[in-house]
Amino acid sequence: MMLKAVILIGGPQKDIIPWFYTGTRFRPLSLDVPKPLFPVAGLPMVQHHIEACASVPDIREILLLGYFPAQQLQQFVADMIAAYKIRIRYLQEYQALGTAGGIYHFRDQISSGNPDAFFVLNGDVCGDFPLQEILNFHTSLSTPSLITIMGTEATRQQSTMYGCIVEDKETHQILHYVEKPSTFVSNLINCGVYICSPDIFKRVGEIFNSRQDFYSCEDSEGTESIQLEQDILMPIAGTGQAYVYTTDRWWSQIKTAGSAIYANRHYLQLYHKTKNERLAVNGPDKPTIIGDVYIHPTATVDPSALLGPNVSVGKNAVIGAGVRIRESIILGNTTIQEHSCVLYTVVGWNSTVGAWTRLEGTPCDPNPNKPFAKMDNVPLFNAEGKLNPSITILGCNVTVPSEVIVLNSIVLPYKDLPRSYKNEIIL
Amino acid sequence: MGFGGKDLTLGNMKALILVGGYGTRLRPLTLSRPKPLVEFANKPIVLHQIEALVAAGVTQVVLAVSYHAEQMEQELAQEAQKLGIRITFSLEEEPLGTAGPIKLAQSILASNDEPFFVLNSDVICDFPFTQMVKFHKQHGREGTIVVTKVEEPSKYGVVIYDETGKIDRFVEKPQEFVSNKINAGMYIFNPSVLKRIECRPMSIEKEVFPYMAGDGQLYAQELHGFWMDIGQPKDFLTGMCLFLNSCKLNNSAKLYKGPGVVGNVLVDSSAKIGKNCRIGPNVTIGPDVVIEDGVCIKRCTILRGATIRSHTWLENCIIGWKCIVGQWVRMENVSVLGEDVIVKDELYVNGGMVLPHKSIGASVLEPKIIM
Numbered sequence: 001m002m003l004k005a006v007i008l009i010g011g012p013q014k015d016i017i018p019w020f021y022t023g024t025r026f027r028p029l030s031l032d033v034p035k036p037l038f039p040v041a042g043l044p045m046v047q048h049h050i051e052a053c054a055s056v057p058d059i060r061e062i063l064l065l066g067y068f069p070a071q072q073l074q075q076f077v078a079d080m081i082a083a084y085k086i087r088i089r090y091l092q093e094y095q096a097l098g099t100a101g102g103i104y105h106f107r108d109q110i111s112s113g114n115p116d117a118f119f120v121l122n123g124d125v126c127g128d129f130p131l132q133e134i135l136n137f138h139t140s141l142s143t144p145s146l147i148t149i150m151g152t153e154a155t156r157q158q159s160t161m162y163g164c165i166v167e168d169k170e171t172h173q174i175l176h177y178v179e180k181p182s183t184f185v186s187n188l189i190n191c192g193v194y195i196c197s198p199d200i201f202k203r204v205g206e207i208f209n210s211r212q213d214f215y216s217c218e219d220s221e222g223t224e225s226i227q228l229e230q231d232i233l234m235p236i237a238g239t240g241q242a243y244v245y246t247t248d249r250w251w252s253q254i255k256t257a258g259s260a261i262y263a264n265r266h267y268l269q270l271y272h273k274t275k276n277e278r279l280a281v282n283g284p285d286k287p288t289i290i291g292d293v294y295i296h297p298t299a300t301v302d303p304s305a306l307l308g309p310n311v312s313v314g315k316n317a318v319i320g321a322g323v324r325i326r327e328s329i330i331l332g333n334t335t336i337q338e339h340s341c342v343l344y345t346v347v348g349w350n351s352t353v354g355a356w357t358r359l360e361g362t363p364c365d366p367n368p369n370k371p372f373a374k375m376d377n378v379p380l381f382n383a384e385g386k387l388n389p390s391i392t393i394l395g396c397n398v399t400v401p402s403e404v405i406v407l408n409s410i411v412l413p414y415k416d417l418p419r420s421y422k423n424e425i426i427l
Numbered sequence: 428m429g430f431g432g433k434d435l436t437l438g439n440m441k442a443l444i445l446v447g448g449y450g451t452r453l454r455p456l457t458l459s460r461p462k463p464l465v466e467f468a469n470k471p472i473v474l475h476q477i478e479a480l481v482a483a484g485v486t487q488v489v490l491a492v493s494y495h496a497e498q499m500e501q502e503l504a505q506e507a508q509k510l511g512i513r514i515t516f517s518l519e520e521e522p523l524g525t526a527g528p529i530k531l532a533q534s535i536l537a538s539n540d541e542p543f544f545v546l547n548s549d550v551i552c553d554f555p556f557t558q559m560v561k562f563h564k565q566h567g568r569e570g571t572i573v574v575t576k577v578e579e580p581s582k583y584g585v586v587i588y589d590e591t592g593k594i595d596r597f598v599e600k601p602q603e604f605v606s607n608k609i610n611a612g613m614y615i616f617n618p619s620v621l622k623r624i625e626c627r628p629m630s631i632e633k634e635v636f637p638y639m640a641g642d643g644q645l646y647a648q649e650l651h652g653f654w655m656d657i658g659q660p661k662d663f664l665t666g667m668c669l670f671l672n673s674c675k676l677n678n679s680a681k682l683y684k685g686p687g688v689v690g691n692v693l694v695d696s697s698a699k700i701g702k703n704c705r706i707g708p709n710v711t712i713g714p715d716v717v718i719e720d721g722v723c724i725k726r727c728t729i730l731r732g733a734t735i736r737s738h739t740w741l742e743n744c745i746i747g748w749k750c751i752v753g754q755w756v757r758m759e760n761v762s763v764l765g766e767d768v769i770v771k772d773e774l775y776v777n778g779g780m781v782l783p784h785k786s787i788g789a790s791v792l793e794p795k796i797i798m
Binding site for chain 2: 322324326338339341343355358360405407422
């Protein structure tokens with residue numbers, strides 16, 4: 001069996017999905033680095049996808065599809081090939097083509113070598129992907145599936161924020177699919193992970209061609225934009241050619257900078273299963289570690305620091321004496337000076353945080369009392385125009401003086417803070 | 428302010444300290460201890476005043492209180508013995524205002540012909556009691572009020588007087604500038620003043636002084652140096668800074684010198700301070716306090732028996748007796764912890780007023796009272 005994987009990594013502007021805040025909600029962290037390369041649990045976000053794919057033995061090639069300038073991903077792709085010893089390529093869309101448009105545009109590349117099937121993973125989601133299990137399910141079906149979607153359960157209320165799947169409980173065929181309905185349809189939602197048969201290209205081609213006729217005028221920006229959800233899944237649902245594989249393993253969207261903290265925690269926890277060596281351990285002359293903590297081998301952490309749970313410390317970072325870090329991501333080359341306290345914060349690259357300073361954010365985790373609850377996509381501002389409490393984010397090259405507090409605030413890159421801030425965006 | 432300096436020519440003088448009621452403005456501290464006994468710069472407020480009175484020749488002090496003061500009686504009895512004076516209590520069954528208590532204590536205050544002092548118990552300054560007596564005897568009239576210069580006189584009542592000190596009149600909260608001198612809460616009176624007061628609720632500012640001034644019997648003496656009414660936490664801390672500065676100017680050996688100390692700091696000899704701390708400026712640390720490693724404290728009062736755990740940062744706070752403040756805590760903005768409060772690790776307390784025996788497990792992001 002020969003398989004491929006396609007990871008959709010998007011691009012620097014808003015995604016074509018016209019919901020407000022999408023694509024720009026990862027700022028200010030995405031101002032310096034493409035969002036898929038943002039490190040979570042010590043690895044660029046999309047590396048977690050690549051790692052999951054590389055663990056499926058029959059996957060021969062991984063294609064990253066997006067519209068970031070190619071040179072931004074060059075080094076990363078080279079590093080991934082070296083790390084996982086598998087063919088990986090970045091295919092740049094000339095414009096945002098939508099979640100299916102890109103796949104159609106590069107259909108020849110995907111189909112070359114005649115793969116038996118190919119995975120499609122949305123770069124905006126994270127989780128413990130059961131790819132081998134989905135593959136087994138897909139290939140064991142009695143009637144062939146054009147597309148098998150990975151689904152998971154959500155709360156009734158939150159389901160309407162996702163693609164909703166109505167499933168035939170016996171055959172697992174998809175009876176009906178609708179993207180972000182305004183009324184409740186089903187609490188089984190689309191995880192943005194699929195496995196497709198190469199036959200699907202014929203279907204996509206039909207839709208593409210019918211679109212071309214419809215948009216016969218020349219400058220329509222959306223002519224080649226085809227959405228997997230609305231344009232492919234919805235029509236195929238109910239025809240007996242689309243299936244759903246339900247998982248109850250951890251899964252989440254990763255839209256906002258704050259959700260990086262949530263994903264950080266879960267990916268760190270996943271390391272226990274197969275990558276335990278990535279987690280920091282207690283030892284003489286080492287900082288005290290509580291729970292799951294990732295420390296890059298080149299980072300310097302004073303033995304009197306107390307780290308964790310759920311902390312990632314990046315390349316060449318320096319953590320001073322008596323520093324406390326909890327539920328946070330410290331990116332590369334950053335210095336945190338003595339006695340400071342960092343909670344629920346993302347500190348951007350090359351930043352400096354003074355002594356006795358407090359950086360604190362507010363988590364936006366799913367309600368732990370509701371089973372299947374997902375992260376709420378809380379808007380940046382509340383009804384009164386005030387900033388909703390959220391994870392504190394420092395962009396790259398930010399300097400925070402000693403003895404101040406930065407609480408529930410977002411600081412844009414290259415800023416020198418003169419004082420304390422609370423509940424503000426600092427330009 | 429030592430004990431040996433009694434001026435024998437002044438005779439056996441008396442003093443009345445107006446303590447009043449429950450000290451509600453200095454809660455939560457006064458929920459555990461009567462206000463006069465709350466330690467200011469590591470000494471009960473009232474003792475600062477009593478020691479200065481003794482140095483000026485006072486041999487008997489009356490504390491005018493409006494509630495039962497057994498705790499005060501017990502604690503001050505020891506001090507009285509040390510200082511060689513008598514301390515008695517005058518209990519108002521009903522609150523008598525600012526003048527009534529003077530009448531109530533008449534039998535002691537007028538027991539001889541010497542003038543007597545009356546002080547507001549919340550006042551801290553470089554007490555000018557000896558100079559007050561001199562000035563008072565010099566002008567020979569019935570009463571002397573100490574006045575002090577303030578930056579914003581319209582918040583108070585101002586005093587208008589001529590170059591000899593004779594007071595012309597008082598103006599309450601003037602809309603336009605007439606004077607920047609206000610009543611500093613310290614007076615000397617001849618016993619004849621008692622004829623002007625009845626034993627009922629009476630305001631000395633409204634019902635006694637204006638008449639004395641009208642009769643040309645009231646004089647003002649300007650206070651030099653710092654002055655503060657420390658009856659509420661914000662002013663308590665400001666008063667502490669002024670007091671410590673005064674210690675520095677008088678080259679007091681009391682100020683603490685050690686590693687990590689910045690500016691004016693007072694530390695009791697039984698307190699322990701850890702490594703890599705930064706203490707000061709403007710900090711007082713009481714007996715048996717433990718400050719762990721890596722702590723930064725600025726503009727705070729830490730009362731007896733409290734523990735501040737490592738890496739914590741405190742600014743502009745009063746930490747009550749026996750409190751335990753956890754590690755990596757940040758407290759600021761006139762936060763006040765009552766007696767025996769526990770603040771858990773890694774919290775942020777911004778202007779929190781915490782009642783005694785409370786355990787705080789969540790941050791206080793905006794000023795509020797925690798019951």
